[in-house]
Amino acid sequence: MGSLSTFIPLIIFVAIFYFLLIRPQQKRTKETKEMQSSLSRGDKIVTIGGLQGTIDSIDDQTVVLRCGTSKLTFERSAIRGVLKKSGANVHAENEKKDAKEESAEKAEN
Known part of the structure; x- marks a missing residue:
């Protein structure tokens, strides 16, 4: 019984570490990948160095x-x-958001 009580604080510490550090980082990484995969010509973006510009062309690896x-x-x-999506992308992004909201509403019901 004594060995179990020594592991409980360790388990609690690992759970707190996961929910406060690991999970939020995974969420940010997922959002960044989704943003980078949805880029298209005409989007106004900012780089990690702070440079702002408009996408002229894009392929799998380079922009x-x-x-x-x-x-x-x-x-x-x-x-x-992304600072501003191009006109065609705004409509597509709105449709994606609407579909996500509808699926979330269905999951709640």
Whole structure:
């Protein structure tokens, strides 16, 4: 019985560590991957270095950004966030959100 009581604080510590550190990091990583996979031509983005530009072209690994009159090539993973989706993408993103909301409502009922 004594050995069980010594493991309980360790188990609690591991559970707290998981819910406060590991799980939120996994969620951020998933959101970043989803954002990077939904990029398309015309989106206004910001890189991890703070450079802002518009996507001129994109493939599986690289993104060509138009910044004023210059074009710069970056790895897709160097994109931190989307500032503004292009017009065609806004409609597609809204449809995805609506579908997620509907599935969440069905799951609640």
